[in-house]
Amino acid sequence: MPNRLADISHDRTAVFLDVDGTLLNIAERPEGVVVPEDLPRTLDRLREACGGALALVTGREIATVDGFFAPLRLAVAGVHGAEIRLADGRDVGLPPHPHLAEVTARLQSFVERNEGLILEKKGRAVAIHFRQVPELCQAVENVAREALSLADDGLELQLGKMVVELRPARADKGAAIDIFMETEPFRGREPLFIGDDWTDESAFQAVNARGGRSIRVGRDIRPTEAKENLPDADAVREWLARMAGQV
Numbered sequence: 001m002p003n004r005l006a007d008i009s010h011d012r013t014a015v016f017l018d019v020d021g022t023l024l025n026i027a028e029r030p031e032g033v034v035v036p037e038d039l040p041r042t043l044d045r046l047r048e049a050c051g052g053a054l055a056l057v058t059g060r061e062i063a064t065v066d067g068f069f070a071p072l073r074l075a076v077a078g079v080h081g082a083e084i085r086l087a088d089g090r091d092v093g094l095p096p097h098p099h100l101a102e103v104t105a106r107l108q109s110f111v112e113r114n115e116g117l118i119l120e121k122k123g124r125a126v127a128i129h130f131r132q133v134p135e136l137c138q139a140v141e142n143v144a145r146e147a148l149s150l151a152d153d154g155l156e157l158q159l160g161k162m163v164v165e166l167r168p169a170r171a172d173k174g175a176a177i178d179i180f181m182e183t184e185p186f187r188g189r190e191p192l193f194i195g196d197d198w199t200d201e202s203a204f205q206a207v208n209a210r211g212g213r214s215i216r217v218g219r220d221i222r223p224t225e226a227k228e229n230l231p232d233a234d235a236v237r238e239w240l241a242r243m244a245g246q247v
């Protein structure tokens with residue numbers, strides 16, 4: 001896959017961007033990420049150049065993303081598509097799963113018994129991070145699968161980079177992109193999505209199905225639906241800055 005990406009046509013493209021590992025370098029802990037100073041400006045300029053058709057599609061909560069890029073408030077699909085804020089500000093996300101509190105309590109007690117694990121509560125989903133204790137990977141997945149039985153099929157397992165999450169079964173990033181593409185100012189444009197993780201595969205499929213561009217970040221050899229590649233988040237930011245007319 002070539003590393004030099006073709007430019008976009010600003011008046012025809014809808015830009016969708018993952019956050020962790022794509023816009024931001026991976027950090028040791030979820031709250032440890034560093035937002036480069038000029039990134040909000042790049043995103044804002046690119047959004048303007050594309051007639052407003054730019055959205056973030058992330059596993060993070062929308063409130064967290066708003067904090068990262070403040071004062072910018074972009075269109076965002078948060079929590080893998082369980083939360084959606086459209087470009088006009090309307091919220092069309094899913095309600096929280098009724099058994100999420102129970103599931104979270106089960107995971108919390110496991111995390112409290114295993115030093116190094118981090119529990120991340122995300123309103124409509126819950127995650128256990130094991131980056132500090134990678135040897136617990138399988139144990140974490142096992143306890144998450146067991147906790148799923150409390151949720152009557154309403155939640156699904158989402159594997160990610162050193163993380164296991166339980167998210168609403170009806171939410172995925174591909175479905176979120178389909179929702180954006182039925183609304184202004186995305187409608188009628190060619191979607192482009194950049195992502196780096198397993199949760200991004202449904203988004204790659206969604207943009208491919210619409211004849212758009214799917215770009216995977218990273219050098220790993222895991223199979224992917226993406227058709228283009230960038231080596232790392234630095235290269236993503238550099239390319240976006242160029243597309244925003246800043247370099």
Ligand SMILES: O=P(O)(O)OC[C@H]1O[C@H](O[C@H]2O[C@H](CO)[C@@H](O)[C@H](O)[C@H]2O)[C@H](O)[C@@H](O)[C@@H]1O
Binds near residue numbers: 021030127165
């Ligand atoms: O869909 P994304 O925007 O890529 O979000 C995926 C998850 O990202 C965060 O976790 C990951 O990044 C952390 C910070 O770099 C890292 O410490 C962790 O190991 C990664 O899994 C976030 O905390 C999750 O909620 C997102 O779902």
